Amino acid sequence: MSFLDELSDSIVNTTKDLGKMAQNAGDLTKLQYDKKVKESELSKLYEKLGQKYYEEHKDEDDEEIKEITAAILRIKEISEEIMQKKGGKACPKCGALVKDGSKFCSACGEKIDDIFEE
Numbered sequence: 075m076s077f078l079d080e081l082s083d084s085i086v087n088t089t090k091d092l093g094k095m096a097q098n099a100g101d102l103t104k105l106q107y108d109k110k111v112k113e114s115e116l117s118k119l120y121e122k123l124g125q126k127y128y129e130e131h132k133d134e135d136d137e138e139i140k141e142i143t144a145a146i147l148r149i150k151e152i153s154e155e156i157m158q159k160k161g162g163k164a165c166p167k168c169g170a171l172v173k174d175g176s177k178f179c180s181a182c183g184e185k186i187d188d189i190f191e192e
């Protein structure tokens with residue numbers, strides 16, 4: 075085999091190898107993406123199951139249940155603080171911001187009588 079033939083073979087083989095590497099990299103990227111999608115779906119399922127479990131067991135004397143209850147209460151407090159800073163309160167029906175003194179919620183139309191009487 076002449077030098078040029080060998081060089082030509084070598085180039086062809088290198089090109090084939092690069093093609094295979096690119097395909098492998100593509101397959102790997104797709105597999106990693108599929109794995110992330112499945113992991114995300116699993117997390118959402120766990121979250122849904124966790125919420126269902128919490129609703130059914132929220133009165134039980136369990137450390138994690140108590141932590142979740144505390145987190146929910148804290149989030150509620152923070153939300154109220156945010157609404158106050160924005161100059162209103164949360165609509166009791168839909169949670170949207172109702173500006174101080176409003177008679178109705180502009181988001182859902184709920185009549186607002188009592189939330190500003192304090």
Ligand SMILES: [Zn+2]
Pocket residue numbers: 165166167168169170179180181182183184
């Ligand atoms: Zn509302």
